[in-house]
Each structure stands twice: as C-alpha cells, then as structure tokens.
Amino acid sequence: MDKDRDDAADLAPTVTLAKLYEEQGFLDKAASVYKKLLDIEPGRAELKEALWVVEERLAGTLPRSRKPGTQTLLRPSKGSEQATAERKKMLDQESNEPRRILVIHGPNLNMLGRREPSVYGTSTLEEIDEEIKKTAAECGMTADTFQSNHEGELVEKIHEAIDGYKVLIINPAAYTHTSVALRDALLTLNIPIIEVHLSNVYQREAFRHKSMIADVVTAQVVGFGKDGYPMAVKAAAKMTRKV
Secondary structure, three states: OHHHHHHHHHOOOOHHHHHHHHHHOOHHHHHHHHHHHHHHOOOOHHHHHHHHHHHHHHOOOOOOOOOOOOOOOOOOOOOHHHHHHHHHHHHHHHHOOOEEEEEEEOOOHHHOOOOOHHHHOOOOHHHHHHHHHHHHHHOOEEEEEEEOOOHHHHHHHHHHOOOOOOEEEEEOHHHHHOOHHHHHHHOOOOOOEEEEEOOOHHHOOHHHHOOOOOOOOOEEEEOOHHHHHHHHHHHHHHHOOOO
8 A cells, every 4th residue: 555655646647537536536636636736726616626626525525526617628638648557557456455444542442351340341442453453354444453552653544544544433432522632533533433432321321421522533432341342443434335
C-alpha cells in the first residue's frame, strides 16, 4: 500500500486522472488533483466547477457527479493517457486487496476476564480480538486490533486510520465520557466509525450516560457484551460493500 501511495504522488496532475479518481469514488484524491491543476491554471472556470462538484459530493450535499443544469467539458492534457494507464493498474491492485478495518480498545479493557465479570463478561481481550479477526475474514476483510490505557497512544492510533482503513471500530471505555482529545481525533476521519460498549452504559451510573463521541460516530453497538464486536464488524462489511 505504501508503494502505491508513493506511485500516486508521482503521477502528473491531469483532468483525466482527476475524473478517474471521481469514477472510482476517490473523491478526496480527485479534489487534490483539481486543486493542483488550478494552481497551474487558476483561470479555468471548468476546473473550479469540477472541484466544486467533488467537494459537494464529499460533504454529502450533491449525490450526482455533475451540478444539475450545467455542462462541463474538461479536456485531457498531454501525457494523460500514460497517467490513466498507471492509475488503472494501481486501482486494480487495490481492488484485489482485502478491506481493512481498525479496532481500538480503550483503558482497562486489557483486564477483561478478570475485571467485573458480572458486568463485562468472562472473555479475555485476546479471545475477543480473535473473534473480531475471524468475523472480518468471513466478511472478506482484515482487522487490526489495538489496546492502550493511555489517551495519547489512542489518539495517535486514530490518526493512523486516516490512510488505509475503511472503517474504525472503537470502544473508548472510560475515555468515552471524558476525552475531548479522542473526539477531536475522530473528527479528522472521513470513514465510518462504530462506537462499541460491552455493557449497556445507559443503565449504569449517570456519568456513563454521556458519550463525548456519540454525535461524531456513525453508529453505536451497546449492551451486547463480547458479541457487540462481531456485530460491528458485520455492519462495517455492509458499510463498505463493493457495488
């Protein structure tokens, strides 16, 4: 994957490359190419309109690839055929790679199996991670798992999800109710985020009823115990299913 990103960075910015990114759904990359082209030719109105369309689609306010009632003619520049061929090769390679999801466990979850089993169950974190990876494989995906008791390490792991992952599943544990830092880190992502809690936090102490990330995440899975993780993985598979 890293080599593919390096190859993409080396491709000359062309209209054809930008449109190919759009067609494949890589809207952030398409926007980046259009911006580079506008740096070169700031007066091209059709480039400005094309960038507007992509940014509107990224924001979810324009479901179509073209602004209604307008027609835009974008002419490929010289050498675009080579760039297109290289990009198609890269896309073919990416399409053959499993979809990757990242699962993050917050503080004290490394003590599962020993910590309040009446609330959190008797399964260990290692057993839960094994089930996560098994379910992901059954859904045609791969899952990477990570646990830390330190807020900064969790923030840095969230940052890693910006590139290469299709979905983030996170159980912030106690940080759910206190961490503005985790909330801010999650706001850097433009992929689906699923919040998971083993217990039904809304039936517990009042301070657990407030999630600092509830309005940031895509969905919550709460109160199903260890089974909540495979449920989240299956939901992630549906969210990223290729048409």
